[in-house]
Amino acid sequence: MRMRKMHTVPDKFKENPLWIRLLIPILCVLISAGAILLPTLLANDTQLITEDVRTRYTVGSLAENDVRAKETFHYIDEGETRRQQVLAAKSVLPHFHISMIESRKMLAMVDALFVGDTDTTQLLEDGGFQDTQAILESIRILPDDTRKTLHQFLVETLTRYITMGIFDQDELMERRDEGYEQVVVYNVVGDQLETSAKVLGMQGLQHQGTITSMVNSDLRSLRYLLRGDIQSLAFDILSTIIRPNVYYSPVETAIAREHASRDVVPSMVRVEKGQYILKTDFVITDQDIKTLQAMRMASAKYTPTQLIGRIFFVLITTASALYSLYMVFEYTKRKFQYILLFLLGVLFTQITTYIVLLQVAGRGFVSLDPFLPVFTLPITFALVTNRKRAGMIAAMLLGSYAVLLPSSTETTVFFIIAVSFCGIYFIRYASRRIDMVFQWFFGIVAASFFVLFNNLINGYGFGHILSSISAISANISATYILVTLFLPLIELGFNIPTSFRLRELAFSDSPVLVRLSQTAVGTYNHSMIVAEMAYTAAKEIGADPLLARVAGLYHDIGKQEHPEYFIENQNGDNKHDDLKASLSVAIIKSHVKIGVEKGREARLPQEVLDIISQHHGNDIIAIFLKEAQVAAAADSTASEVKRQDYAYHNQIPQTPEAAIVMLADSVEAASRTIKKPSAQKYDKLVNQIIMAKIERKQLSSSRLSMTDLDTITKVFVQILTGRFHTRIEYPDDAKEENT
Numbered sequence: 001m002r003m004r005k006m007h008t009v010p011d012k013f014k015e016n017p018l019w020i021r022l023l024i025p026i027l028c029v030l031i032s033a034g035a036i037l038l039p040t041l042l043a044n045d046t047q048l049i050t051e052d053v054r055t056r057y058t059v060g061s062l063a064e065n066d067v068r069a070k071e072t073f074h075y076i077d078e079g080e081t082r083r084q085q086v087l088a089a090k091s092v093l094p095h096f097h098i099s100m101i102e103s104r105k106m107l108a109m110v111d112a113l114f115v116g117d118t119d120t121t122q123l124l125e126d127g128g129f130q131d132t133q134a135i136l137e138s139i140r141i142l143p144d145d146t147r148k149t150l151h152q153f154l155v156e157t158l159t160r161y162i163t164m165g166i167f168d169q170d171e172l173m174e175r176r177d178e179g180y181e182q183v184v185v186y187n188v189v190g191d192q193l194e195t196s197a198k199v200l201g202m203q204g205l206q207h208q209g210t211i212t213s214m215v216n217s218d219l220r221s222l223r224y225l226l227r228g229d230i231q232s233l234a235f236d237i238l239s240t241i242i243r244p245n246v247y248y249s250p251v252e253t254a255i256a257r258e259h260a261s262r263d264v265v266p267s268m269v270r271v272e273k274g275q276y277i278l279k280t281d282f283v284i285t286d287q288d289i290k291t292l293q294a295m296r297m298a299s300a301k302y303t304p305t306q307l308i309g310r311i312f313f314v315l316i317t318t319a320s321a322l323y324s325l326y327m328v329f330e331y332t333k334r335k336f337q338y339i340l341l342f343l344l345g346v347l348f349t350q351i352t353t354y355i356v357l358l359q360v361a362g363r364g365f366v367s368l369d370p371f372l373p374v375f376t377l378p379i380t381f382a383l384v385t386n387r388k389r390a391g392m393i394a395a396m397l398l399g400s401y402a403v404l405l406p407s408s409t410e411t412t413v414f415f416i417i418a419v420s421f422c423g424i425y426f427i428r429y430a431s432r433r434i435d436m437v438f439q440w441f442f443g444i445v446a447a448s449f450f451v452l453f454n455n456l457i458n459g460y461g462f463g464h465i466l467s468s469i470s471a472i473s474a475n476i477s478a479t480y481i482l483v484t485l486f487l488p489l490i491e492l493g494f495n496i497p498t499s500f501r502l503r504e505l506a507f508s509d510s511p512v513l514v515r516l517s518q519t520a521v522g523t524y525n526h527s528m529i530v531a532e533m534a535y536t537a538a539k540e541i542g543a544d545p546l547l548a549r550v551a552g553l554y555h556d557i558g559k560q561e562h563p564e565y566f567i568e569n570q571n572g573d574n575k576h577d578d579l580k581a582s583l584s585v586a587i588i589k590s591h592v593k594i595g596v597e598k599g600r601e602a603r604l605p606q607e608v609l610d611i612i613s614q615h616h617g618n619d620i621i622a623i624f625l626k627e628a629q630v631a632a633a634a635d636s637t638a639s640e641v642k643r644q645d646y647a648y649h650n651q652i653p654q655t656p657e658a659a660i661v662m663l664a665d666s667v668e669a670a671s672r673t674i675k676k677p678s679a680q681k682y683d684k685l686v687n688q689i690i691m692a693k694i695e696r697k698q699l700s701s702s703r704l705s706m707t708d709l710d711t712i713t714k715v716f717v718q719i720l721t722g723r724f725h726t727r728i729e730y731p732d733d734a735k736e737e738n739t
Contacts (some may be wrong), residue, residue, distance in 0.1 A: 164206055166246060278292070
C-alpha cells in the first residue's frame with residue numbers, strides 16, 4: 001500500500017523562470033522542424049544517398065544476389081545525355097564575322113593613294129607601305145585618264161575581294177584540323193544594320209595564300225586597258241593593302257555551342273517495378289551501378305503523402321518522448337530544467353549529425369551508421385539526471401529520427417538504441433570521474449560487437465568491418481570526450497546533483513562539515529550516523545542513496561551557530577533550563593532556516609537544500625510544548641498555549657530521500673535514550689517513531705509505501721544494533737571498574 005499523496009506541493013512549473021517556459025516550446029518547434037527538414041536537405045546530396053552502392057558493388061564483379069526494382073522509376077542516363085550534348089555542340093559550325101572596320105580601312109587606303117596629302121601619307125605608312133613617296137610619285141606622274149582607270153580598277157577589285165571575304169589562313173587551318181569543312185559567316189547589311197548569315201564551304205574561301213593568284217588573274221584579263229608597268233604598280237598596291245577582313249569569333253561560337261548543348265533533351269531510362277537490376281552470378285556493369293544509384297535516389301524523394309506521414313511521425317515521437325520524460329521527472333522540481341537540457345541536446349545532435357554526414361559522404365564507407373553522433377545525449381542525460389530511463393528515452397527518440405535519414409538502413413534504429421543502452425548500462429560501474437575511462441573502453445567493445453552484427457545483417461561483407469569498427473571507435477571516443485566536457489559545465493551551470501557531484505560532497509571534507517566537526521562535535525557525529533542510516537535505507541528501497549547520504553551529512557549544519565543549545569553538544573548543563581519554552585523553541589526551529597542559508601552559501605544542490613528544509617516537516621516540538629502547557633496550567637494569568645507556535649513551519653518531506661532523512665534523524669536521536677539497548681527495543685522504537693510520523697501526516701507526500709517503511713525499519717534496527725551492541729565484560733575490565 002502506498003500512502004496517498006497530499007496536494008501540498010505548489011505547481012512546479014511556476015517555480016521555473018519565464019525564459020525556460022518560453023524556450024521549451026520554441027525548442028520543441030525547432031527540433032521537430034529539424035527532424036523533418038534534415039532528411040530533406042540530405043536527400044539532395046547524391047554522394048550521401050548512393051555511397052553504399054559504389055562500395056558494395058564493383059564493376060566487373062559477379063553479383064551475389066538478385067536485386068529488383070521496388071517501384072517504377074525514371075532516371076536520366078547522364079552518360080548518354082553527355083554524349084548527345086557533345087554531338088550537339090560539335091554540330092555547331094565555327095562562327096566568322098566580316099569586319100566593316102578593316103573593309104573600310106582598305107578602301108580608304110586606296111583613296112589615299114590618289115590624294116597624296118600629309119594625312120594620307122601617314123595613313124599609308126601605318127597600313128604597311130614601305131616606300132610611300134615613290135608610290136605616290138608613280139601615281140602622280142600618270143596621265144589623268146590612266147590614273148583614273150587605275151583608281152577605278154583598284155576600288156572595284158578590292159570591293160569584290162572584300163565582298164567575297166578575305167579569311168586568315170591560320171584560322172581556317174585550325175578549324176579544318178578540328179574537323180570542320182564549313183563555316184558560318186555573319187555580315188551586317190542594309191541601313192538597319194541587320195545581320196545575315198551564310199554557310200560557306202572551306203574549299204572556296206579566300207585567304208592571303210589564294211588572293212595573290214586572283215590578283216594576277218584579274219590583271220591579265222585587263223592587259224588591254226593597263227600596260228605592264230601599270231599592272232605591276234597595281235599588283236604592288238593590292239598586295240600591300242589586302243588583308244583579312246573576316247575573323248573567327250571563339251566567344252560567339254562557344255555561346256552557340258553551349259545553347260545547342262543545353263537544348264538537348266535528357267536521355268531518360270524507365271525501370272519498371274519488379275524489373276531485374278542485378279542477377280546472381282551475372283557480371284555487374286557500369287550501367288547496373290547507375291541504375292542502382294538511381295533507385296536509391298528515387299527512394300529518397302518524398303511524395304506529399306510521405307511528407308505528411310513523416311510530419312505526423314515526428315510529432316508523435318517527439319510528444320511521446322516529452323510525455324515520458326515528464327512522467328519520469330513528475331516528482332522532481334527540476335523536470336523543466338531537465339526537459340530544457342534534453343531539447344538543447346537533441347538540437348545539438350541534429351546539427352552535428354548534418355555536419356558529420358556531409359563530411360563523410362563520398363569517402364567510400366559502406367555504412368554511415370557508425371558515424372552518427374547520437375550517443376553523447378543519452379549518456380550525458382542519464383548521468384545528469386541520475387535516471388537511466390531518461391537516457392533510454394533520448395536514445396529511442398534519436399533512433400526514431402535517424403530512421404528518416406536517407407542513409408539509414410533497416411537496422412539503424414536498433415543499432416543506435418543498442419549502443420546507447422550499453423553506454424547507459426555501464427554507468428552503474430562509474431562511481432568516480434576516472435571510471436569514465438573504463439566506461440569508454442567497455443563502450444567501444446560493445447559498440448564494435450554491434451557494428452560486426454550490423455555489417456553481417458546488411459550483407460556488407462568482412463572487407464568493410466575494420467573501417468566500420470574504426471569509425472565507431474572514433475565516434476565513442478569523441479562521445480566520452482564531449483560527456484567529460486559537458487558534465488562539469490552542466491553541474492556548475494544548473495547546480496545539478498549528479499552522482500559524481502554527490503559522491504564528491506559525500507566523501508570529501510567540505511569547509512561546512514569541517515567547521516561543524518569543530519564547533520558542534522555531537523551534531524557532527526549524529527550527522528555521520530544519520531547519513532549512514534539514510535544511505536543504506538535509500539539503497540534498499542531503490543531511492544537515491546547518494547542524495548540521502550549527502551542530505552544526512554548536511555541536514556543539521558544550521559546547529560553550528562548555537563551548538564550549546566542542542567542536547568548532543570551539551571556536557572551536563574542544559575541551556576534551556578534558564579529559558580522560557582517559547583524562546584527555546586524559537587532557537588531550536590531556527591537551525592533549519594540557518595542550515596538552508598548556509599547550504600545555499602556553500603552552493604549545495606537545491607535537492608539537498610529541500611531536504612534540509614523538510615527534515616522536520618511541520619512536526620511538533622513535543623518537549624517544549626508540554627513544558628509550556630505545564631507552565632500555563634500553573635499560571636492562571638498566562639495566555640493560552642497555541643500548538644502551532646511549538647511546531648516547525650516547513651514543508652513536509654516531498655521525496656523518499658527527505659522522508660528517510662527525517663526518520664533517520666528522529667531514530668538516531670531517540671536511540672541514545674534507550675537503556676540496555678537490544679534489537680527488540682530498537683525495533684519497537686523505530687516502529688513507534690514511524691507510526692507517530694504517519695499519524696501526524698509527516699509522510700503523506702513522501703511516496704513511501706508501507707513495504708518501504710518495513711524495509712527502512714529493518715535497516716535502521718540492523719544499523720543501530722551493530723553500532724550500539726553490548727560487549728562481554730572481561731575480568732580485567734571488572735577489576736578496573738572496582739578499583
